[in-house]
């Protein structure tokens with residue numbers, strides 16, 4: 001199964017802003033690639049173009065060198081000849097057909113002999129662990145079970161590529177969790193290339209081998225999930241991936257920028273002239289009196305303490321720096337969020353000392369792009 005390659009792909013629906021702009025994206029063979037981004041960023045449009053359900057207004061799409069779409073060359077391969085399986089958010093099962101007949105449907109259309117059909121249906125239902133429901137009707141199944149059937153229906157035709165558009169978003173939290181594990185298992189077993197659309201960063205982080213982050217129709221980053229998390233390519237990715245989100249402090253903000261600038265002058269003097277904003281992940285902020293000399297240290301007052309059971313989310317407002325060379329305390333900063341996995345003894349109004357390792361500072365320039373502080377390691381998703 002070869003790579004899916006999008007080259008300079010754009011799509012406009014009319015007079016409004018383009019849904020997708022100059023997209024260059026390679027979905028590696030056998031990968032589980034999530035298209036991730038906020039509502040309206042062009043995820044579904046991208047998936048539908050790969051499926052052949054939308055025409056690009058510019059660019060080309062190919063699979064392993066076979067051109068499926070080329071605006072320039074006037075090539076268009078229709079959806080049914082792309083050997084791709086699609087599953088949407090709504091399960092779209094035939095209500096008057098049993099589960100087995102639903103799964104068999106696409107095989108009949110392909111005129112597969114009856115014996116082979118029965119075998120395929122059994123295999124697909126077993127793979128999705130829904131074989132016990134073969135003789136039931138969709139209305140007799142829960143949402144999660146129906147979604148398993150629609151996945152089985154897609155698997156039965158053995159497509160080279162699976163295209164999934166938010167298939168879990170109608171399920172409750174528990175089922176979603178189960179289905180994520182199920183899809184991950186399915187991918188590991190079949191090795192099929194999966195392209196999965198979601199706006200849920202946790203979903204992308206937990207399942208994907210590759211994450212393509214989109215914003216306003218433009219690709220922001222394509223990398224392994226942990227790379228996207230640890231080394232976001234820009235401010236948008238840093239803020240979008242992670243919950244609670246990354247804290248962002250503007251150096252131009254006089255209230256907090258002055259103090260942060262002073263700290264950066266001590267920790268990263270060579271980079272300071274290029275830095276416009278600093279990002280800090282909530283779990284990178286520690287409440288601790290002492291620590292390494294190259295920590296960024298600040299005093300803060302505690303706002304809310306929110307225990308979740310396994311962790312504590314705490315809002316703190318910096319009140320001053322502790323750099324002895326600081327001539328004046330800062331006049332309060334923005335509220336920052338930290339996450340601690342140990343009990344935070346502090347309560348609202350308490351004064352605490354917070355520390356962040358210099359390695360955990362994400363530096364962004366005027367354009368919002370990441371400023372590399374160390375060479376990125378080779379990524380092997």
Ligand SMILES: Nc1ncnc2c1ncn2[C@@H]1O[C@H](COP(=O)(O)OP(=O)(O)OP(=O)(O)O)[C@@H](O)[C@H]1O
Pocket residue numbers: 013014018019037038039040041042043044045046199
């Ligand atoms: N058929 C259409 N006609 C006109 N505009 C459309 C059409 N489909 C999508 N759009 C517009 O294209 C842009 C991208 O939409 P798209 O559905 O691809 O985004 P998305 O990231 O999948 O969003 P969501 O997560 O809300 O489904 C949006 O501004 C949307 O309004």
